[in-house]
Amino acid sequence: MDPIRNPYAPGAGQRPPELAGRDEQLRAFDVVLERVARGRPERSLVLTGLRGVGKTVLLNALRSQAVRKGWGTGKLEARPDQHLRRPLSSALHQAVRELAHPETDQSDHVLGVLRAFAQREAGPQAKLRDQWSPGIDVPAARGRADSGDIEIDLVELLTDVGGLAADLGKGVGVFLDEMQDLGPDDVSALCAACHEISQTGLPVIVVGAGLPHLPAVLSASKSYSERLFSYQRIDRLDRAEADRALTAPAGEEEATFTDDALTAMYDATGGYPYFVQAYGKTVWDVAPRSPITVDDVAVAAPEAERELAVGFFGSRFERATPGEREYLHAMADAAGDEVDAVGSVPTADVAAVLGKKPQSLSPARDSLLKKGLIYSGERGRIAFTVPHFGRFLRSR
Ligand SMILES: Nc1ncnc2c1ncn2[C@@H]1O[C@H](COP(=O)(O)OP(=O)(O)O)[C@@H](O)[C@H]1O
Ligand SMILES: [Mg+2]
Known part of the structure; x- marks a missing residue:
């Protein structure tokens, strides 16, 4: 569809066309x-x-x-x-x-x-x-x-x-x-x-x-x-809110999504606003016409992920030193598929993955905390500050 009329706005601090769920x-x-x-x-x-x-x-x-x-x-x-x-x-x-x-x-x-x-x-x-x-x-x-x-x-x-x-x-x-x-x-x-x-x-x-x-x-x-x-x-949007974030701006441009397309979008974005905008932007450009279908979402997904890998995940990953990257990867491995659901992993598990003493990893961990790539909500546990970051690391 016409990229000039594309309403979506992925980007840090970018005002969304529809402020959903707030x-x-x-x-x-x-x-x-x-x-x-x-x-x-x-x-x-x-x-x-x-x-x-x-x-x-x-x-x-x-x-x-x-x-x-x-x-x-x-x-x-x-x-x-x-x-x-x-x-x-x-x-x-x-x-x-x-x-x-x-x-x-x-x-x-x-x-x-x-x-x-x-x-x-x-x-x-x-x-x-x-x-x-x-x-x-x-x-x-x-x-x-x-x-x-x-x-x-x-x-x-x-x-x-x-x-x-x-x-x-x-x-x-x-x-x-x-x-x-x-x-x-x-x-x-x-x-x-x-x-x-x-x-x-x-x-x-x-x-x-x-x-x-x-x-x-x-x-x-x-x-x-x-x-x-x-x-x-402030959390991810629920299904209805995420749908509204996509359909309201599309409606302004007289475009719609099929229900299956909206389901596929939610599966991919998990309702995280940044991902909603990134997928919305890409699928709009890829779709030949309205309504946007589940097939359009499938075609757009690799492109959307590529953009996220550079703009959202990559820019953060770049800030880590080789030692810190090793630590991040170990976090993703320690969490396994659970990482996005559970949110946090014990630092002891990260050390175990690397086969090192937890104390020897403190500098890498502290520096990642300072760079805002990870955070510690409770003692002895850490989590990524970036949603889906574990998935991104494991796909590299
Ligand atoms: N309520 C919302 N509904 C739809 N899109 C949103 C909403 N809040 C944020 N976004 C989109 O999400 C992205 C990230 O927003 P931002 O405010 O930079 O997040 P944060 O400050 O938490 O990192 C932007 O592209 C923005 O347009
Ligand atoms: Mg911010």
Whole structure:
């Protein structure tokens, strides 16, 4: 069929033509926004799930929802080797601009605090050229959010930004993707700041997204984090939702799928949103006409798998060193056909497959954890962060 009219959108963070199966989260977030804007206590939200289930896309949708309510919003993506200060400053700068407070005095004050917060990263003795300029043309405030202790500074900054929003009867939302990649100091400061802010009733919320072990990262840092955040597991779509993700966009283009084709699609994708988009895209291009049939799916499958092998699995596998790849393969072997169903394998089994002592494998495992290719949800067990990764490895 006409590739120009192909509606599907495989790719990290790509907005899907139909956001299927997330109505509950969108509705719940509406309530959160209303409550927070009225100064009611509400927990910050954290979305967790495997890669490709649609966390980033949902995070963006929640942000849009906040923007539609006139909130100030900003988004950032945590990186393993980066501190929170700068990206958070940029995100909050954006939020303050979106709030567009009519009294420039007040927003200028907050911008000055924001600048002080941002510049503090280089240290007070830093030469001018090492000082990062956040693009704020108001002079940095003094004595506010510039102590150098990220926790204190964060509380002061969020208090001022939240105050600005409260003035307007609005709120501020910080959307934080790949949250598991925050450094330990930043995690602890962020938890503490959320804790502090939530007690003041200021309209500020943090909405995070990250891999399945993110709750463990947060509670290891602060034991009260379980009460601080409301965790939402984002998972694959059920059959009806996956069907809707395919048929609604097709319908817009006056195309349909046969029932058998939809069954075959679900068998192949397991309802994982990334796979739904990848298969949808390929089968559309391959099918000669509507309705798309089960035969079209069969013809498209090898091509879809080839694209996934490069774009989804391969790009991640490339990041592993030879030793780490050996470890990944051993994981896939240890799990056997169970890997996608059970999800996790004992690290002892991986060592057994390789015929090595578990301790000798710690460096490879730790580095794979750090690269976000595997995660450990419970002690002594590990799992792939990428769905169907075991199957991919065994097919190589
Ligand atoms: N609810 C959904 N319905 C249909 N497609 C979706 C949905 N959520 C995500 N997708 C698609 O899945 C892919 C991965 O989404 P993304 O948000 O990047 O996942 P994650 O951040 O969890 O790795 C994208 O191509 C996106 O269009
Ligand atoms: Mg993502």
